[in-house]
Amino acid sequence: MAELRVKSTGTLKLFENDNTSSVTIASPASLGADRTVTLPDGDVTLVAGTMSTGGVALTGSTDNTVTTVTGADAIQGETNFIYDGTIVGAGADGANADLGAGLHIKTADSGASVQASGDELVIEGSGDSGMTILSGTSGSASIYFGDSGDDNIASLQYHHGSNYMQFNTNASERMRIASDGKVLINTSSTFADANSLVYLNGETSRKVLYIKIGSNGYDAQRFFNASTTEVGSIQIDSTATVYNTTSDYRLKENETAITDGIERIKQLKPYRFNFKVEPDETKDGFFAHEVSDIVPEAICGEKDAMHPEVLYVEGDELPEGKEIGDVKEETKIDPQGIDQAKLVPLLTSALQEAITKIETLETKVTALENA
Numbered sequence: 026m027a028e029l030r031v032k033s034t035g036t037l038k039l040f041e042n043d044n045t046s047s048v049t050i051a052s053p054a055s056l057g058a059d060r061t062v063t064l065p066d067g068d069v070t071l072v073a074g075t076m077s078t079g080g081v082a083l084t085g086s087t088d089n090t091v092t093t094v095t096g097a098d099a100i101q102g103e104t105n106f107i108y109d110g111t112i113v114g115a116g117a118d119g120a121n122a123d124l125g126a127g128l129h130i131k132t133a134d135s136g137a138s139v140q141a142s143g144d145e146l147v148i149e150g151s152g153d154s155g156m157t158i159l160s161g162t163s164g165s166a167s168i169y170f171g172d173s174g175d176d177n178i179a180s181l182q183y184h185h186g187s188n189y190m191q192f193n194t195n196a197s198e199r200m201r202i203a204s205d206g207k208v209l210i211n212t213s214s215t216f217a218d219a220n221s222l223v224y225l226n227g228e229t230s231r232k233v234l235y236i237k238i239g240s241n242g243y244d245a246q247r248f249f250n251a252s253t254t255e256v257g258s259i260q261i262d263s264t265a266t267v268y269n270t271t272s273d274y275r276l277k278e279n280e281t282a283i284t285d286g287i288e289r290i291k292q293l294k295p296y297r298f299n300f301k302v303e304p305d306e307t308k309d310g311f312f313a314h315e316v317s318d319i320v321p322e323a324i325c326g327e328k329d330a331m332h333p334e335v336l337y338v339e340g341d342e343l344p345e346g347k348e349i350g351d352v353k354e355e356t357k358i359d360p361q362g363i364d365q366a367k368l369v370p371l372l373t374s375a376l377q378e379a380i381t382k383i384e385t386l387e388t389k390v391t392a393l394e395n396a
Contacts, residue, residue: 325361
């Protein structure tokens with residue numbers, strides 16, 4: 026059997042004797058059924074025409090630099106590229122008009138069309154769909170947003186070393202979700218009670234939080250205890266804000282009248298004072314620890330309590346000369362607080378007792394005047 030033959034008609038034969046094709050590469054047993062075509066380095070151009078074998082066709086393109094697959098077994102020279110088995114495509118043809126103009130990865134038909142303003146990359150499936158970014162255990166996974174002025178003007182990053190999610194806008198960090206679920210807004214580290222869930226850091230001359238409701242008379246916030254029982258709300262109407270504490274009689278028992286209002290009121294010590302950070306502003310009020318024995322429900326916290334020192338941990342921005350484990354914040358006062366509204370029932374009782382005494386005296390005076 027000849028290994029190479031050039032026929033008088035110009036036909037080139039490799040390991041084959043038939044005359045049906047211009048170029049034939051056979052698979053002799055001596056080569057283990059191997060058929061290989063090696064092209065030289067540099068540009069290789071397939072001109073317009075048709076090459077067909079095994080159901081694969083190239084047709085209609087002038088340079089074959091961009092092609093479109095319109096069937097699972099076909100590649101046709103069009104303006105786009107689509108593989109239609111499970112579709113991986115760029116752009117759309119008539120059979121896949123919902124693919125969009127960019128790259129479309131499709132495992133099944135969702136029945137939805139692509140939003141034109143976000144069709145550069147589409148992931149589609151008929152059930153759950155998603156995308157995965159894999160990084161090293163101490164690396165980070167990022168999605169960047171850029172423009173002609175800045176290649177990372179915004180980004181979304183997950184830092185695997187410390188397991189926190191970081192959100193950046195205008196080339197600066199604006200929010201992060203820490204590994205323990207804490208949400209830090211406009212700050213990259215906690216700055217108060219380590220048990221808090223949300224840390225929102227305001228800026229000079231800027232308001233921290235605005236709340237607007239859709240209709241007057243509805244709740245702006247509702248509060249629930251650990252057993253999901255509602256215990257209060259903040260309600261906004263057309264002229265004011267109302268702070269509500271749960272007070273429904275159906276939630277209470279063992280009620281008794283307050284009969285020592287005056288006696289307990291006499292134990293309270295109201296003062297005029299200023300806070301050390303505001304030496305020029307005088308206020309009226311109480312010292313929390315002096316009220317705690319008289320109206321304990323009005324006081325939170327313990328007398329002379331201190332916050333523990335705060336250390337730098339993984340995920341914190343480290344100033345120069347600082348490292349993980351160094352002190353970030355020294356121990357400081359954990360202040361007691363007072364809800365002065367809790368004094369109202371006692372004040373009311375004391376006033377009622379005083380009114381009763383006054384009315385009794387008035388009755389006696391009237392009786393003496395009429396005697």
